[in-house]
Amino acid sequence: MRLFIAEKPSLARALAEALPKPLKKKDGYIEATNGDIVTWCIGHLLEQASPEFYDEKYKKWVIQDLPIIPTQWQLKPKSQTKKQLTVIKKLIKQANIIINAGDVDREGQILVDEVINYCGATKSKITNALRCLISDMNEAAVKKAVNNLKPNKDYIPLAVSALARARADWLYGLNMTRLCTLQGQKSGYQGVLSIGRVQTPILGLIVNRDIEIKNFVSKSFYEVIANLETEQGIKYQGKWKPSAACEPYMDNENRVVSKPLAMNVIERINGQSGKVVKVIEDKKKQQAPLLFSLSALQILAAKAFGMSAKKTLDVCQQLYEKHKLITYPRSDCQYLPTEHLNDVQSVIKAISTVSSKSSNIIKDADLSIKSRVWNDSKVGAHHAIIPTARNKATGSLSTDEQNIYELVARQYIAQFYPAFEFLDKQIHTEISAGLFISKQKDIAINGWKDLFPTSVKNKAASEFSSINLPNVKVGELVQCLKGDLIEKNTTPPKYFTDATLLGALTGISRFVTDAAIKKALRETDGLGTEATRAG
Numbered sequence: 001m002r003l004f005i006a007e008k009p010s011l012a013r014a015l016a017e018a019l020p021k022p023l024k025k026k027d028g029y030i031e032a033t034n035g036d037i038v039t040w041c042i043g044h045l046l047e048q049a050s051p052e053f054y055d056e057k058y059k060k061w062v063i064q065d066l067p068i069i070p071t072q073w074q075l076k077p078k079s080q081t082k083k084q085l086t087v088i089k090k091l092i093k094q095a096n097i098i099i100n101a102g103d104v105d106r107e108g109q110i111l112v113d114e115v116i117n118y119c120g121a122t123k124s125k126i127t128n129a130l131r132c133l134i135s136d137m138n139e140a141a142v143k144k145a146v147n148n149l150k151p152n153k154d155y156i157p158l159a160v161s162a163l164a165r166a167r168a169d170w171l172y173g174l175n176m177t178r179l180c181t182l183q184g185q186k187s188g189y190q191g192v193l194s195i196g197r198v199q200t201p202i203l204g205l206i207v208n209r210d211i212e213i214k215n216f217v218s219k220s221f222y223e224v225i226a227n228l229e230t231e232q233g234i235k236y237q238g239k240w241k242p243s244a245a246c247e248p249y250m251d252n253e254n255r256v257v258s259k260p261l262a263m264n265v266i267e268r269i270n271g272q273s274g275k276v277v278k279v280i281e282d283k284k285k286q287q288a289p290l291l292f293s294l295s296a297l298q299i300l301a302a303k304a305f306g307m308s309a310k311k312t313l314d315v316c317q318q319l320y321e322k323h324k325l326i327t328y329p330r331s332d333c334q335y336l337p338t339e340h341l342n343d344v345q346s347v348i349k350a351i352s353t354v355s356s357k358s359s360n361i362i363k364d365a366d367l368s369i370k371s372r373v374w375n376d377s378k379v380g381a382h383h384a385i386i387p388t389a390r391n392k393a394t395g396s397l398s399t400d401e402q403n404i405y406e407l408v409a410r411q412y413i414a415q416f417y418p419a420f421e422f423l424d425k426q427i428h429t430e431i432s433a434g435l436f437i438s439k440q441k442d443i444a445i446n447g448w449k450d451l452f453p454t455s456v457k458n459k460a461a462s463e464f465s466s467i468n469l470p471n472v473k474v475g476e477l478v479q480c481l482k483g484d485l486i487e488k489n490t491t492p493p494k495y496f497t498d499a500t501l502l503g504a505l506t507g508i509s510r511f512v513t514d515a516a517i518k519k520a521l522r523e524t525d526g527l528g529t530e531a532t533r534a535g
Contacts, residue, residue, distance in 0.1 A: 337376050
């Protein structure tokens, strides 16, 4: 008998529907006609034992006992789900082959693995256990996953990663909470000062930002614009690029803060001749944006619809579990395996049926285009969030569900649009030993940007100049008619929103000054996980 252990009942039901029928529904499991059995966890059935489980003395918080470090880590059953754990334990003893059908992430891996180990599976059963990776809950996709089982031992590193995280949470959160609470009591604070490996850095980001805003003092900075004229009488402008010698008069963002320095530059260039020292003309391309990870989708949903991260995740779970219209949502990946190229036609057809809004942009898509998102080397345990081949929802979609589905669909369709192309032209002019740079950008092909709202296109268009620079050559002489001083003021940083805070968590390295830690954080996917950031 093969025993499939799913992470939650909804996944178990989808899995059972893909097995030979008729199905027999029993207490805590489902049996297929071929003898296969599907059972389920209800999230984590086990949890890390509390300190008093290791020693009764830890019931009392005493500073001398810290740090508490278990010599032999223990898990204990959650009281509210003990009945289901008993069902699984009995089935594990009866099974010939055990199949981990947890969600396709670290948490899903360890959640089932720890149950298999806790319930006393033999060494042989653990060694021969298989892994079923389901990222699409439609029957055809589940059948494909069932027919493509992997050795569960291949995913040991994923489980170890989750285990390390769980133990780090226990060691850091528990010990630091006790320490800070006891120290707080000495200062007259009677509450619990909760410290967490992720929650405390997030709180730190917000507090530090508030302090920056409170203490912010606006400062002036200066730019110099040279009004230039060619020998043919064509006028254009160039912006002064300060040299290294000006660094003592600049802030940490390379802005000139000395007005006398800027005025001195103007005096030196007024009425002077200059020379073109470099001309750059490049045709550049921007590929379609990558597909969505959960954080990337949450950030865009917050900007587009004002949705909280939690709301976006909840809607995604509905689209995944109930409607089966998108793939596994708690993903940190933005790429697809190349085998998904075989599904393009069916996914596009499903999108056109589910979303009339999306169907309008499909007609101009070129399905022969293979964008950068199809990359096996970039795909780990799970892939990017995309629409499934299912062409109808279970019931009608809510407005929020429609909005999120259309975001996911549009990002997928964008992969089959041409690149955005533009011409980048620069003229570097030297006047009185100062360098002045003129820039012009012209859109050549809008490509995938045609799919995005006017506000997004306008933002992109604002980067492009309406000024036409003259055709000049290196060595050509020009005249500086006059220099203009532009005074600007620094603005305070903005308060965090859901979108910008999620962006900070995924790019946490930029808030760190220690070079070694910065490097380590840059190589990870940020602070927290896709599954926990919303909380």
